[in-house]
Amino acid sequence: MIYLELFWTFLQIGAFSFGGGYAVLPMIQKYVVQQQQWITLGELADITSISQMTPGPIAINAATFVGVKVAGVGGGIIATIGCVLPSFILLIFLAYYFFKHSNLNFIQNILKGLRPAIVSLIALAAISLTMTAFWTNPQANLLSSDNINHSGVVSAAISLIFLIKFKLDTIGVIAIGAIIGILISFI
């Protein structure tokens, strides 16, 4: 029963991929590439790069991709549901407990520590994303003009103006970025 196998495999991946993002890749490699041999390592690399270009987290994208490849669209849906189910159940319990007891002192104290940490973690993510947006190869010489990604820099600057001056919503700003990128590619 291929649907059941897909569901069970991605349920495990969903349950054990702490940290999000690329943390899920070794799990997919172990369960999907090595054990089940549903996709090759090369295809996993392809999904990773496609994931950068499409909406949605890499775990969801990989689940859909593998599911569709193995058992059509139905397989994609089953694998994706399997992938989100563990965190869904766990979070509902956590949220229930949290909202019920959020006025407890010790929870408030924990949160006082967590909030600044989250800001820093988002700052770190913002920096690495900006590196890949502004430079073709962030590891190479950052001052070389060949390495600078002009459409990334220009659209970031224009986006910032739209965000701060015109209070445009972020979805509109992302659309403007896409247009700027296409326009600059024609220059």
Add this chain to the structure above:
Amino acid sequence: MITYRQLFLKTFKISAVTFGGGYTIVPVMRDVFVNKDGLIQDDEMLNLIAIAQSAPGPIAVNTSILIGYKLKGLKGALITTFATILPPLIIISIISYFYVQFQNNPIIQAALLGMRGSISAIMGYAVFSMGRNTLKKQPIFSAALMIIVFLLGYFTTLPTIALIVASGITGLICFGWIKESLA
């Protein structure tokens, strides 16, 4: 208040345009639910992100589960989960049949480069305003912890979850035992 339909449409739209995974979706959610609609407080949003981090799975899905639960209970959580996974599900299902062409299409490549620039501006701006809000309360403690977590995250390979657990414990110790004297 927000209807189920609005909740679905807002979450669907956010998920459909947010590329790159990870934290990139968080500032967009914050923009919609905190800044535009005022349905959630900035502090509360950071709480939700913190809880989202403490479960396995992608932060984007986890955060939207919690936003749904916060606004509309269990049914809300089901709606936001569904609305978040639907756009990637549709797009990847289509792409999986001709992904090589997609990957090499110059127009798509160019649009993505521009979008990446926009997202870095959005994230930078969100970090700035979230940081400013966080520093309003317990400024010395918050600033010190922010700097330490930033440096540890930048220069070491410590897993994110370790940094989060350590920060939670730090908060517990500083405010539980040493009390508000740091504030």
